[in-house]
Amino acid sequence: MSVPGWPEVFRGTAAIEAGLVTRGQLRGPEYHRLLPDTYVRASETPPDLTVRSLAAYHWAGPDAVLCGYSAAEMHGASCAPPTAPAEVVVTVIRDGPRSRHGVVRVRRDLLHPGEITEVDGVRVTSRLRTAFDLARWLSPTEGVVAVDALARGEFTPDLLLHFAVRYPGRRGVRKVLDALSRADARSGSPPETRLRLILVQGGLPRPVPQHPVVDERREILWLDLAYPEHRLGVEYDGGDHFATPEAARADARRHTRLVAAGWRVLRYTSAEMRHSPSRIVAEVRKALELSRPDAGQGELSISPEP
Template sequence: MAISARVPQRLSHLPFRGSRAVAAGLLTRTMLRGPTWLRLLPDVYVHRDAHRADDHRTWCEAVALRLPPDATLAGRSAAWLFGVDLLTPGDPVTALLPTTSRLRPHPRMSLVRSPLPEEDRTRFAGLPVTTALRTAFDLGRHGSRVEALVAVDALLRRRVVELPALRDYAAARARWPGSPLIREVLALAEPLSESPMETRLRLLLLDAGLGPLTAQHEVRHGGRFVARVDLAWPALRIAVEYDGDHHRERAHFRRDVARLNALRSAGWIVLRFTAADVLRHPEATVALVRQALAERHAATPTR
């Protein structure tokens, strides 16, 4: 008989506690030590056919089985469950534990200890997680300034949280660690930012003193819609855009050419940058934008 025929249906897809399966008579200890089951964490197993090494959801399910009752998934793992992917391949699952809770460390878990009142805990997608507000608050006050802003912008863009509510939440916790960082992040946050790289490009320009600038500006000419641009100085008719890899696709490229020609006909200068421009050559990127702004300022009549 095939091994799959002996697999209990309730254990065929998701991680489970081995001790509970044995106590329920579904498996034996000897069966758990066989090739059908993979041990993910202490006493947590999954069927070999259901295992995907880089599937963050599987690891969230596994870690949740080990959490004390007053702990939750948090940080980037909670954001991922809310539909906002801030992860890099192989990232461990972030879990938040109250200061009195105990859990043995594991390479696939990133354990954070912090006060976790009842109002900051919820369940989402069947798992214990920090609330959307607590998740955004934590991501906005830890790590680097740019990564904190990327996280908050992404959560705002997906409407996981709203900016006024997050500001109120942070203000009520002004003495928590990382509060100076999240205050700065909330002052810079832009719910209209459409991608992490767009956020990074916008912050690069703001830090260079080239603001203020408008996100997702609609360009109209002769009363007709021309295009929506990522970042703009509308009075000077200058646009800055981030081009991701999808812009290299043939159909997208054709649309980009027609769109760029329409913007130029409307009198706009459009500067387009890639990830390499933002991450590897930030000085050159800033210099090009600064030059365009200076040229337009020089050509604009003073009154």
């Protein structure tokens, strides 16, 4: 008798019935109970969103479909905050599973068959449906972050217009339309999307995501964000550039090659993005003004993205 999810994430009663584990073992140090009758292997680190989502999927019942941040995680488009609860959608209106604060959010909705797919045997909303849902559920900024992450290399964000037409009365559809005007599937990561939005919302022109720069060795260096006509790059500094001495040296060599190719690069951390967005906008604006061919001939204005 096979038990779905065994031995990583599984229903306890099913594992007991199959003879894979005893009740005493489930109460021991080897397993951790995440939800009623739903267990995971014990670990030194807290269960991540993937594990928590799988637990919610097995717990919620046979008609459950992972949605929202959980679906994005399963699609390999991580964009959720670390403490985001798992999300499932079910069609049962009464007597079905209920949300558990901070652990799992249960949504009740109807899904078109074409909006459901499988990832490793788990039913999840499709990339397009997941992007549509997150764009209407989240804040304007995080909605764009989610659309960028899900669309990257997979679909054109404009395809979400079909969902807006299919579900015109759904709450948050207007937020989806707004997200489409600002989304860009070329974005390399959620922090890069947030940095781009800081610049645009600050009145600066829309930068080009993942812009290639050919250096003196005819090799390509990719900039997170770029204003090619100004030879100005703007990048997210996640800290991994200095994780090891080798990484730090490689980062220094990359920066030197960009400078040799005639580029100036400004870099910002997540803390700066959270606490000093206006300073970031001011510094990039000044760099754009100074990099104009006629810089130094008086005050220059930078036209914002229409």
